[in-house]
Amino acid sequence: MTPAGALLAAALATPLAFVALCLLPGFRRRVFDLLPLAPLPALVAAVAAPGGSLLLAPAPMRLVLALDEPGAMLLGGAALLWAAAGLYARTYMATDPTRIGFAVWWLLTLAGSLGVFIVADMTSFYLMFSLVSLAAYGLVAHEGTPRAESASLIYMALAVLGEAFLLLGFVLLATAGPTGNPLIADAVASLPASPWRDATLALLILGFGLKMGLVPLHVWMPLAHPVAPMPASAVLSGIIVKAGVIGLVRFLPFDQPAADWGTALIVLGLFTAYYGVAIGITQSHPKTVLAYSTVSQMGLVAAIIGAGLELGAAGVSRLAAYYALHHMLVKGALFMGVGVMAATGARHRTLALGVMAVMALSLAGLPLTSGALAKYAAKGPLGDGLAGTLAALSAAGSALLMLHFLRLVAKTAPVRADAVAGWGLRAPWLATAAASLFAGWMLFAPAIGYAPASALAPAALWDATWPLLLGGLLAFGLARSGIGLPKIPEGDVAALAMCALPAVRRIGDGAERLDAALRRWPVAGLALMAIVLILGATLGTAR
Structure with missing residues (x-):
């Protein structure tokens, strides 16, 4: 076994080992404090093992781990956010009497979410995808309130529906490819010649699109995020939806153009991007607004993937992963920041609100942030036509939505004006926010192939600035007009x-x-x- 292969095995085995050790009373009492340690092997693997692989079982029942460039970006970001959110959870849920059960669901979801980025055969991918989908039910239902129970039931129903779509798609994909349990790459290579090509692509897009939150299969997201504990919301919105992203990246045949399906995915993605904004600005809960923001942002990622499928550009998979990494860290920081703001009194919240503003507007492409870099890189595949123009205008919608979010979150405050959030909340929040900026710049050249200086050119800075100005103008006009927006319930x-x-x-x-x-x-x-x-x-x- 090579060192890289050992790291990949440790990334998957560590959270599963923690679950098994919970059978021991002594470990079970301490497991909640150990949550930040479980994803650390995956973080090391993301840095040290790209290109590595490990064969755990031979054909026909093979089990293969492998880490390519898109997988490494998403694995590293997910491991970092899981560690930060686990540290955050130690303080946030310190007095929760049921936190041990929560920790078990947390570790199972963690194992599945890391596994989808590193497994390379179809059966293992389906198992990991099912694990992350079904185990997340425990995070959504944890509070045990009527709202949580209702949201968790809807989440589970849609998760099972997504599993059904994928199972049918995988069966069709396997019938056209090698026998046994094929590698994902081998099965996808045979898809363009399959008589079931269109049916397979439709099922794959439905299954993975549901996990990403593409309209109209998005409804689990604005229902689940508000009722889950804050650290769970951070990983649900930041990481869990990325199982859908890596699924589209892995299973769509980018090597050959598929203009019809690429166009369909672009249309669906852009519609989702605008729909998320339109419904999000009617919401009054900060976490719900963030959920609809995730719907909108995942729509843009889907449009980028669709552009790559339409052009037959395999390199777009790296760009989609880069954009998803940016969203993963920023959205995780925003959800944790909501908890920090709620625990910080009016006398001490200026700095916290400033950090939240930078993170929120990063989703709209604020210059010098990872969002600006991601949107700059996305201009390539989307082009200068209608799709590119609509994608650029969607950034103005994101700015409008995030300004609405900042207005709501500024109103949340504890009773005591001098209250200060503890470092158990502030440290992981600030670390995640800083990581979003650092990772965006560090990976811009190696992952995307652009020189960092190109994103600092006057034209690029203006392209990043005008959507913010337009979004601010829309927010100002909406506030001054006095027009009352409809009260659309969560889950629309x-x-x-x-x-x-x-x-x-x-x-x-x-x-x-x-x-x-x-x-x-x-x-x-x-x-x-x-x-x-x-x-x-x-x-x-x-x-």
Whole structure:
């Protein structure tokens, strides 16, 4: 076993070993304090083992670990955020009597989320994807409130639906490729010639798009994030959705252009980007606004991936991973920052609000931040046409949404004006915020291939600045106009469907009563026979 292979094995085995050790009472009592240590082998692997691989079982039941460049970026960012959020959770949930059970769900979700970035065969990927999807239920349902129970049930229903889409897609993909348990790369290489190509691509996009939160399969996100504990929200929005990103990157055939599906994914992604903003600005809870922001940002990532599929540009997978890494760290910092702001009194929150403003506007492309670099790099595949223009304008929408978020989060404060959040909350929050800036600049040249100086040219700085100005102008105009926005409930489509259930039940009950009445009416049978005869005569005449 090579050192790189050993690191990959340790990245996956460590959180699973922690779960097994929870059977020991002594370890179980200390496991919550050890949560920040579980992802550290994965962080080392992301830095030291790119290009490494490990064969754990031979064909046909092979189990292969491998780390390519997109996987290394996302593995490193995920491990860093898991460690920071675990440290944050030690303080945030210190008095929670059920935190041991939460820790077990945390470790299982952690194992699955890291596993999807490093497994290279189809069966293992499906197992890891299922693990991260299903174990996250425990994080969503942890609070045990009616809202948490409702959100967790909807989350689980959609997670199972996503698993069904992927299982069918993987079956079709496997039938067109090598027998047994093929490597993902080998199965994808055979997809363009498959007679089931279109059906397979549709199922893959549905399954992975649901995890990313693409409209209309996004509803789990704004329902789950507000009810989960703050550290869980950070990893749900920052990391869990990236299982969908790595799925599209791994399973879509970028080596050959697929213009029809690429265009469809661009349209779906851009629609999602705008939809997330439109619904997000109607929300009144900071965490819900952040959830809709994730919907919007993942829509833009989907559009980037669609552009790569349309062009047959394999290099776009690195760009999608880079953009997802930026979002991962920034969104994790924002969720942790909501907790910091809630624990900081008015006398001490100026600096905290400043950090939150930088992180929030980074999502809109604030110059010198990782967001500006990610949006600059995205201009390449999206081009200067309609898609590129809409993507650029979506940054103005992000600015509008984030200004709305900052206004809401500035209002949250503890009762005591001199309260100060402890370092157990502030340290991991500040570390994650700093990591988003550092990682963005450090990886800009090696991952994307652009010189850092190009992002500092006057034209590039203006391209990053005008959407912020436009978003600020829209926010100012909206505030001064006095126009009241509609009160759209969290989960929008799902909430409206739930509201419609009583009416649907009443219609069903009415139909049953009408059917019963007709069955008791002797003329009903004759009338039905007459209708059938009339229809038959009409069809005969038409011929």
